[in-house]
Amino acid sequence: MASQTTQDAQHESFRQYLPDLNTPRFQAIAKNDAYGHAKELLEHHRPPWLYGLYLHWRKLFEEPFKGVTNDGVVRPNLFELRDEGVPIDAITSAANAIIAQLSAEQTVRTLLHIDSPEWRSWSNPEFLVSDKGIRLDEITPSLRDSVLSLLETTLSPEGYAKARAAMRINHFLGELVNAPRVMNEHSYNFVLFGTPAVDRPWGFSFYGHHLCLSVFLHKAQIVVSPWFTGAEPNAIDSGPHAGTRILHEEERLGLQLMQSLSAEDKKRATAYEEMKDPNMPRGRWNHDDQRHLCGAYRDNRVVPYEGVLVGTLPPAQQDLVRAILAQYLLYLPARSRELRVRDCAARFGETYFSWIGGHGDADPFYYRVQSPVMLVEFDHHSGVFLSNTRPAKFHIHTLLRTPNAGDYGVALRNQIEPAVQQEYVWEE
Template identity: 65%
Template sequence: MTSKSASPSGEFRQYLPDLSTPRFTTMCRQNAREYAHDFLTKHNPPWLYGLYLHWRKLFKEPFRGVTSDGKIKPGLFQLQDEGLPIEKIVAAAQAVLSKASPAQRDSLLYHIDSPEWRSWSNPEFLLSDKGLRLDDLEDSSLRDAILAVLAATLSPEGYEKALAAMRINHFLGELVKSPAVMNEFSYNFVVFGTPSTERPWGWSFYGHHLCLNVFLVQRQIVISPWFTGAEPNEIDDGPYAGTRILHVEERLGLQLMQSLPPQSQQQAQIYKQMRDPAMQEGRWNRDDQRHLCGAYRDNRVVPYEGVIVSGMDASQQNLVWQIVEQYLLYLPESSRRIKLEQVRSFADETYFSWIGGFETDKEPFYYRIQSPVIIIEFDHHSGVFLTNEEPAKFHIHTLLRTPNGGDYGYALRPLIPSIE
């Protein structure tokens, strides 16, 4: 959810970077492709280039899906009528195709089973340049048509959240004087399959701090995986001043953790420090930090940790479902209700885990809610463009996965009857 704050905190401003350093004096002269080419040829920063190589290795693996133990649990997902306004979504997508040139359509369209579904990523580097990039489009009506697909597909509040993430990205680009790399339209849009009211198809929209993967089949929708982040998570100047995102997920998570009895808090808190010496190798990295299910982690094994939700009291369970509903915000309301009921039905297999402090509202933290049908993660991060070396509450990453093969609608695909 987004909101307008009358008094933005502006806390992040004490961590504004020195723009006279080579990193920023170079970046401010580059566009997105020059910036990415520089990264891929000069391998700088080395740690991120190493992570990129690891991502490409993971990409070569056949898709299986995130699991808790390496084994896909069958029979969790079914074809169903969710009341999705598929005709409206198809019409919006067809409007994009009608406005696009033949060359643009060739760039835009991929096969429904293309592995390129999985080549999204959330850093500002354009590491997978496919589809149409909005800030490349000279025809603003084509860009508006693409945004109309998002508006037709997502809930109104989900669409506003996406727009807010894009505007905050633009704000960050202005803060570091690199608007050609990070701006409101520095996102790629891709269509998989042929827009249809009967046959499966979908789209991907991805860039810095906003990545949405949408699978559609008749009146059913899967929005998974998705990633939403912000650095900072508010705008304190300009026409969109007061815009904030991800603060509701933050507040509800802390409220839940603080409401648990001490024994449950101890069980939920799997690590006391955000980068804890007790963490095994690989449990933390500089890009994902505490996240386990980010870009290219389509087949990761994520064991259950923490405290089981069915053991919580009614008010605590209600907080869990409020958090889950925030993470389902991109879904249209009818689909959201159905998905939320499915998640609630697995309360006795749903776990809540926590990293970091929780005694005050100043401490950064991570939390995860995980069941056979959903994984959500929330993480406060250290600075990437801002200079805070420790995690801070104004840099937030969130994501959602559908485990057991549910991402990208893969679990539904074998269930779809053929049409002669």
């Protein structure tokens, strides 16, 4: 495995890829706020490739919700209603403290019906393509603190710390590229779905550049899915938050697992040897998501199983898979996380680990762990704001999906509300 010194050198290397801020792209973003920046995309269609992706997103959004599957068929009876010890009284109180401060206009934008399709309209680029709710960099400090308090009360302490670190790294990137009004610590939107209550289902969405959290709550149970967390770069090397780093554990554990496999299992796990492999079918790589499959608006994606079957691996390697899943479940409170890891381990006989790229200490890579009850992805990306044209270890995207209608708590809601059809339908 790479030493800490080697890892530090890899992460510090982003400095050699700082962009030329005198180019038209960066001159334009420096003059814009979030709304002017979004206008460049939505009205002027710049950049064209992202506008094309946005149009595709809108088509996907029009589809009724089904859920991510491996074969197009949603499997029933995979998730159970249970007491996970979630502090729902405190969480509900924190949500109501937000509501009490909303103006009439903010209330209309922020309090949406639990069946609103807008729960699905999150996205992770810095472009504000779905403007709803309240935006943290535009509201009073008191209201902003209340939103952050809800996050802190809902998530685990380590999960909240990770979310705040992602927000601070976003601010750091905004400073690096002179775009502080588009990317800053508080350039995130917050929306409530349903009426906060201790005995009825409700939830919220918190989304912006490189951090998107979909949270469903019912009594003492929680679902945080889908979520997306990324960073470019993934470490702050100067300023008041110097030393902040995220996503390095997901990176370390994935590489440790791949390097520990036998030669035969490495071959089974490897879907493609190159990050942009000539053997990839059309669409397997795209400009925005690159290798990951289940990002924004991909609620109904069919992702066939591939790779090595986790249930055939030795106990030590299965323990590494557990450690990876626990890291991806970090946003959940401890008891919820423990139960979800147990759920996943019970299905190691139908859980697959797949890999793209090299597996040397310095190689960028992609991996996925996929089962009927959980799908996680890790991907090293090329530059979006930095100028590296090839994937680098300082730009990382990670995400989690709960397949078979588990996202947004839909599979649980179908049990809470038996009058609702098995396949819960959201329509625009």
